Amino acid sequence: MKNPLDSAALNAAIENVHRAGMPGLFAEVRDGDQVWRGAAGVADVSTGRPVTAAMRHRVGSITKTFTAAAVLQQVESGRIALDTPIGSCLPELVPGERGAAITVRMLLNHTSGLAEYLPYAYPSLKAFPVLAETGPESLDDHRFTRFDPVELIELGVAAPAVGTPGGAPGLYSNTNYLLLVQLLEQAAGTTAERYITRNVIERAGLRDTELPTGPHVDGPHSRLYESWFGMIDPPRDYSVYDMSWVGPSASLISTVADLNRFYGALLAGKIVGPSSLEEMRRTVPVVSQEGRVIEYGLGLHPMEGPGQGTFWGHGGTVWGGGALAMTRADGRRQMAVAVNMQRWNRLGPDGRPQPHPIDGALAAFYQAAMYG
Structure with missing residues (x-):
């Protein structure tokens, strides 16, 4: 099932994403001992810095x-149990019947029924998912806001439920993972940042990965251009931003090489044991933030190509930036890609994002990177 790396095809595919309208993107693809790294476009549209x-x-x-x-x-150390009600661990955050019904597993796989707090923390996004009634003003208002994670959780818990605990499909919600951060800190007796750094990042041997403490990205990096569905024109740079709006659920800084190294180590059983990995890959249907139903495990989701086996990993977006990292189940073929613009699709008359050439070009790059 080996697909040798085709450097010419990958170079062409990544260049096509830039030509389709992405300011800049970069990636690493691995197949066994073979490694391809590529980049196309600019990190700064004003200076042309590549x-x-x-x-x-x-x-x-x-x-x-x-x-x-x-x-x-x-869980492996016995301090947390997957099917323990979160209300028995954090009763002040998820009280009453909901706390008794929502388990740790439901937080991990987004089947808790807890709403996303983001539209309540960012007033101009209040109408989300009705995109045409949203606006980007809150993105500027909160550039340097230091959010309290407990207050964000309270917004999500107080919002109308988006499903019943354990119901299918689940709904992707950052509220779930901010609760898991609180649970992790309680169980580990230290901050989530310190625990994840010591026991996940360092265990995986990552040299350029960190949870940030301030609004800046240290070291060589790109500006991050947010379009908010064409409402910010030209797209604005949000690379300097206080990430407390998501904390240790979505604030990581990394490189494409480190992401491949991490998922390779995880799927090889070097971060968690075999039974935990099996739990992570047990999926349920979940509605993603883009409104699509995907299969989702415990912090992992699969992608499958015809006859090429299952890839496991995760995607992510912030204001202006995005990334996707996927590793084949056997660990041999890997892809990590980062882009420096987000929400490039303009809205059509129906208020829904319209297709954009970037969509097809990115899909073609993923195809070349993952399946050859």
């Missing part, structure tokens, strides 16, 4: 795999 494959990048909800792995380490 992107490089070694740049550090905000990788958004890819962080959730790191957080989930940390929680599962605590």
